């Protein structure tokens with residue numbers, strides 16, 4: 001397992017271009033299964049999760065061609081459904097969360113699919129009920145096979161239905177949407193998730209001939225069609241990477257320009273960093289973070305201590321709370337980080353405490369951070385990255401610390417951040433991959 005050795009204390013200066021969004025790319029790549037025609041996708045990030053999904057589709061028989069930098073064409077004309085029952089399929093799909101989203105397209109087009117146990121971050125219970133209940137509402141049957149530990153799904157015909165989702169699940173909404181686009185009649189999904197990932201998926205599906213309205217809201221209406229065509233689609237910049245770079249710039253006292261961030265799709269993210277006292281300048285579609293010697297967390301208007309908590313879009317994404325937390329350790333002021341959605345995502349704070357950060361882990365969901373205003377720089381340390389976003393938070397901590405740190409298990413960072421060491425070293429970081 002590879003590691004990063006990070007020499008802390010270097011300020012960065014220069015431009016960074018965010019990669020394509022991991023969580024959008026995973027949905028979009030699964031959607032290529034809905035048509036036998038060619039789909040061209042641009043701005044696909046070159047990261048472990050996405051590459052594993054592309055390989056999974058190749059193994060299923062999809063013709064995949066690399067047609068340019070971060071660009072691929074997909075042609076799902078001849079799918080080998082028998083592959084879904086192989087050990088190889090189970091192993092590969094178990095390596096990433098996004099693999100669960102092949103179910104919707106397969107049921108829609110072939111009337112059968114298999115739900116393996118999906119992979120992804122081990123950050124608490126990650127149930128799939130929303131996926132099951134929604135696809136069942138469309139008329140599919142689920143049968144559990146205990147020896148193989150997977151669900152086999154069959155459907156003679158999918159029929160549109162009204163459904164109120166039990167929670168606004170991101171991958172759940174994507175899966176149901178992809179199943180519904182070719183169902184007979186009208187499907188209405190209320191309490192749908194509406195992250196930019198889903199808005200982009202809906203636009204892509206409409207470009208393929210689907211009839212989806214309500215895009216960007218939590219009420220989607222889908223008029224089923226018989227056939228979807230090929231299309232071209234460009235993945236948005238990764239808002240989580242943009243947020244990670246904003247936090248990294250402030251914490252390391254760097255001066256960074258983030259190019260082409262698709263500002264209007266960042267929602268509440270820039271303002272949330274501003275509430276941590278960070279100067280986030282918008283220049284057209286770029287963001288400039290000037291060098292900060294210090295930054296001060298706001299209080300709420302009544303003077304009480306600020307809370308940052310996650311919520312489904314347009315609320316604050318849970319995937320950036322680890323970054324807000326680490327950045328707060330070097331701010332002036334205090335903040336409560338409340339991770340409502342996941343129950344095992346904050347335990348990495350022990351490593352920050354070892355580095356000298358002032359944090360009280362109140363319970364698995366809440367951590368109070370007492371910022372030290374750069375008065376006490378963090379100490380270098382040796383750590384293991386437990387999940388993708390804790391991984392980037394530890395990298396930010398190590399880059400700002402005094403001395404040389406080591407982070408093991410960096411596969412967890414490579415899962416979501418393309419060539420992170422090379423891109424940061426180009427503008428002044430000192431990160432060695434060993």
Ligand SMILES: CC(=O)N[C@H]1[C@@H](OP(=O)(O)OP(=O)(O)OC[C@H]2O[C@@H](n3ccc(=O)[nH]c3=O)[C@H](O)[C@@H]2O)O[C@H](CO)[C@@H](O)[C@@H]1O
Pocket residue numbers: 023026097098125126127167168169170171172193312317318319340341342
């Ligand atoms: C591949 C992918 O796209 N992964 C993302 C996706 O995962 P994923 O789609 O797996 O996450 P879900 O949206 O299903 O749910 C995330 C967690 O939040 C809880 N929950 C969800 C909705 C809600 O209204 N209330 C609630 O408590 C769920 O029970 C679960 O514990 O969305 C998550 C939530 O933004 C992100 O962290 C993941 O990066």
Ligand SMILES: C=C(OP(=O)(O)O)C(=O)O
Pocket residue numbers: 022023049096097098119120121319388389416
């Ligand atoms: C939790 C995440 O990813 P996944 O759902 O793929 O585990 C994430 O991107 O922060």
